Amino acid sequence: MGTDAERVQLCLSLAAYAGLSGEPARRAGALHRSIAAQLAKIPATREHEIVWGPASFRVWWQPSSPSLVVFVTRPIQAGEDDCYVVIRAGAPVPVWDQNLESFGCLAQEPWVWTRRAGNLAPAVCGGVHRRLDVIRELTPEEQLPGAGRSLAELLAGCVGELEGDRKLPVHVCGHGVGGAMATAVALWLHDTQGPVTARDIEWDPRHHAKLHCMAFAGPTAGNADFATYISERLGPELELIHNSLDYAPLLWDTQTMAGIAGLYRSHVEEISVVEAVVEALGNQLERHGVEYEQPPARILPGQLNVELPPTFIAQAEYQHLHAYPELLGLGAQIDIDAILDRCSGTDDGPVAQ
Template sequence: MKYSIEQQMLTLSYISYCGYALTGSDKNNAQKIAPRLVEHLALEPPTADEWKLVWGPAVSEFWFSLFDDNMAYIVQHRKHPHKLAVVFRGTNPVALSNWIVEDFFVFRKKPWKAGCNPVQVYGNRPAKISYGTHVGIEKVKKMEAPVGVPGAGTTMLQFLRIQAETHDKPLEITVTGHSLGATLSSTYGLFLKQSSGQVDIPVQEQWDPEGKASIHVYAFAGATAGNKAFADYSDSLLDDAHLKRLSNSLDIVPHAWNKESVAEMRDLYLPVAKPNILVDIFVTQATLASILCDYTQPQAQQPYLEGELSDVCREYFQQAIYQHVVAYPNLLGLEGILDPLTYFPILKAVLPCYSDKEPQPVTD
């Protein structure tokens, strides 16, 4: 069976969650996760004959964290070696620091810069991203593949520079991720586009000086990264053919912190799941952030994937988890092929639709 690029990218994004509950050093966690990535790449039908691990994984955690907060890896197409996919993991379900800093630190913004150059301005307004996205993107830029995994001793950018120098054909790079990984992938994709073929970018951030590589982004279930000026600037470099946002219409995450859709969040799951006081607090925060910070999705005109309510998830946040995680394989034609429980075993404890199912073995 031939799988679409969207199906392959979603599978790569879900595979990135394996090993999220490991504790230990960044180096040890990466070394433990690497063989699991290889195993799952070979087992999942959409990736089995298509992609192999060539860099990473690399992981990073805040100094006060028990679990790692960010993880990324790079795969290469088996038949077309000039094709690479950069994959970012989403929010670590068990890392509270990840939620607090990178997901919810949105009331402060940071200017978006191209290397050491002045702040990018679009429409006479400075382009800015949330502080949480800024922290995440700066962390993943610095992550280095440790000894014992492919690409050891290099950052993602250094690895891509080597690939650009050694391949006969121009690189075709796809950047992807789910949830926080989607927010980071669209932002990192813009960074790659900016630092390709630009002579005014610092040398350490130049990876494709001749600007031959193509950049595509497939972002699943991502929240906004920055304000409207940032979104407009991103759109000017990554048009709708190069940046694809794939969002479930019933997923609250892509609605946040977007000023155009945040008002829909409160009643999104009626009549199956009614909002409560916690929902009202969350929606109020999202509304304030959208008003005060002018957050806007890139390629905002792209249509949603039309979701369906789960009849068994009767509580608001149960429905939210279902729509954010379980629904995407179904919406993209991977029901019965890509099992979310394999990569999110925590679902069994929080969703009634999984109460009678056993997760496939995943050693976290």
């Protein structure tokens, strides 16, 4: 069972997948309405209002790929200052995502905002680095909440409204690759608190924001030094939550990837293709000389869904998406298939696979 905070932020992270196709995928106003409608349907997020965004980005040469989407919500109850920064970094299951950025794992970039790193040399996945650069510059379109302001400018305004020594709780959350991006965004915000260079605005010069990151089902964003650095910088305010049977958190560490093919061995009939793909990817990572390590995470005890067809992709989708609400005690409070606008029994869902 999960805490109230875990359930709220999981629901926000999953609701971010609304509007993957159709008009919401093409028009910002329709995307806003789609996400807001899903938030209103879920008991845990019913009292949340979108106060910035959604702001989205898709590379021009991949018009059909899922968008990178960021939005900010705040509870409408009086007396609650909390801001929730929610990140969707593409498709809900990485195997659906045809975005070339998914292969950015073969290169790494130094973490340029490093502070007090000592002998550490933190570096992040090239795809994470490029997505973070996009997020830093994103602004919502006209007629959307926060139009024309960047995320840092929005948070600077929220901090500026505080009276006295009050703190602004800022929660950064996401699922899947969005979870990996949530860790990067939270660390960027943490490392740019206080006086900064011209590279970023002084969004919180007096350190009046209290940052927290909760990421679900995310692959690691960087190397071993990055895992150590983010753990030291965010400390207990970094919460990674993984299902023990979810393959995504095992990416891109070559040692943990070796266990992916055997995750569902007692139920899946044929895993030779999965073994071949994992081995090929591991070989590519080693050939490019990059290494990854996952920071410490809370591991939820997953269970196989034996009612699904005995295929790896069916079980993988279930464990990466549907299992998390069940493991955190949400029950029927959130309908993932409704958010994705499809039925699990169709050709697009795990039952048909």
